Amino acid sequence: MAGVESDGPDAVTDEPGGAARRPARAYGGKSAEQRRADRRRRLLEAGVDLFGAGPGAYRSASVAALCARAGLSTRQFYEEFRNLEEVLAALHRHVQKAAQGAVVEALAEAAGGTVRERVESAFRAYARVLTAHPHLVRIAFVEVTGVTPELERQRLEARKGWVGLLVAALDEAVERGEIGARDYRVAALGFVGAVNALLYDWTAGYVDADLDTIVEELMRMFMGLLQPPSAEGSAPGC
Numbered sequence: 001m002a003g004v005e006s007d008g009p010d011a012v013t014d015e016p017g018g019a020a021r022r023p024a025r026a027y028g029g030k031s032a033e034q035r036r037a038d039r040r041r042r043l044l045e046a047g048v049d050l051f052g053a054g055p056g057a058y059r060s061a062s063v064a065a066l067c068a069r070a071g072l073s074t075r076q077f078y079e080e081f082r083n084l085e086e087v088l089a090a091l092h093r094h095v096q097k098a099a100q101g102a103v104v105e106a107l108a109e110a111a112g113g114t115v116r117e118r119v120e121s122a123f124r125a126y127a128r129v130l131t132a133h134p135h136l137v138r139i140a141f142v143e144v145t146g147v148t149p150e151l152e153r154q155r156l157e158a159r160k161g162w163v164g165l166l167v168a169a170l171d172e173a174v175e176r177g178e179i180g181a182r183d184y185r186v187a188a189l190g191f192v193g194a195v196n197a198l199l200y201d202w203t204a205g206y207v208d209a210d211l212d213t214i215v216e217e218l219m220r221m222f223m224g225l226l227q228p229p230s231a232e233g234s235a236p237g238c
Contacts, residue, residue, distance in 0.1 A: 036079070036080070039070075039072060039076055039079070039080055040080050042070040042071065042072060043066065043067075043070050043072065043077060043080055043081065043087060044087065044090060044091060044094070045070070046066050046067075046069035046070035047066060047084075047087040047088065047090075047091055047139075048091060048133065048135045048136060048139065049069055049135065050065060050066055050069055051087075051088060051091070051135070051138075051139050051143050052133075052134070052135025052136065052137075052138040052139045052143065053135070054138075055142070056143075057138075057143060058084070058088055058139070058143040058144075058147070059143075059147075061084060062084075063077055063083075063084060066084065066087070085147060085148060085150075085151060088139065088143065088144060088147065088151065089144075089150075089151055089154060091136070091139050091140075092139065092140055092144045092151070092154060092155065092158070093154070095129070095130070095136050095139065095140040096140070096158045096161075098129050099125075099126050099129040099130060100161070100162075100165070102125040102126060102128065102129045103122045103125050103126050103165065104165075105125065106121045106122045106124070106125035107121070107122050107169065109121065110122070114178065115169075115170075115173040115176075115178045115179060115226070116219065116222075116223060118169065118173075119169060119219070119222060120215065120219055122169070123195070123215060123218065123219070123222075124215060126195070127199060127211060127214070127215065130199055130203075131199065131202075131203055131211065134203040134204070137199060137200050137203045137204075138200070138203075138204070141196050141197075141199075141200050142200065159189075159192060159193075162192050163185065163188045163189050163192055166184075166188040166191065166192065167184050167185055167188050170184045170188065170226075171184070173226075179226045180226070184225070187225045190225075191221065191222055191225060194218070194221060195218060198214060198217075198218065199214070202214055
C-alpha cells in the first residue's frame with residue numbers, strides 16, 4: 001500500500017480497546033516495538049488492498065481474509081486491533097491526516113498569492129494525496145460511510161474539519177478585501193462534498209478527463225461561490 005505508514009507502537013495502545021502488553025526482548029534484530037509496528041503496517045496495507053477492492057468490499061471482508069493477505073495470524077491481528085472496524089477507522093484517519101498536512105503546507109507556500117491561487121494550490125495538494133491510491137479514495141469516501149455510529153461520527157468530524165479549514169481561508173480572503181463578507185459555511189460544505197464526489201468518480205473511471213480539467217472545473221465552481229466586495233466589480237485578485 002503506497003503511502004500508508006504504521007501509526008507506530010504508541011498509537012497501537014491509543015486505539016479503543018488496545019490490549020496492554022508486557023515488555024519483550026528483541027528478536028531477529030528487531031525490538032518488540034519494531035515488530036508490532038511492522039505487523040500493524042502490514043495489516044493496514046492489507047486493509048487498503050482488501051477494503052478498497054470494489055463496492056461493498058469492506059462489508060464482505062473478514063479477519064481471516066485480511067490476515068491471509070497480510071501474511072499474519074489471527075492471533076497477531078487481535079494483538080493490534082479489536083475488529084475490522086478499527087482497521088477501517090485507522091485507514092480513514094491516515095488519509096485525512098495526510099491530506100490535511102499537504103493542504104496546510106500548500107496554503108503556507110501560497111500565502112502571498114490571490115485567493116484563487118491559494119485555494120487552487122491547496123486543492124491540488126489535496127487531490128494529489130487522495131488520487132495517489134484509488135483504493136484509499138474508496139475507503140475514505142465510500143466504504144467508511146454508515147458502518148457504525150462511531151465511525152460515522154469520525155467521518156463527519158473529518159468533513160467538519162475540512163469545512164472549517166476552507167471557511168478560515170475564505171475569512172482570511174475577506175480580511176484582505178479579496179471577497180465580500182458573509183457566512184461561507186454552507187457554501188463550503190457544498191463545495192467539500194462536490195470535491196469529494198467528483199474525485200471519487202474520476203478515480204473510479206466514471207469521468208473521462210485529466211486531473212487538470214477536474215481542477216479547472218472545480219475552481220470555476222469555487223470562484224462562483226465568492227461574493228465580490230461590491231456589486232459594481234469583481235473581487236480583486238480573483
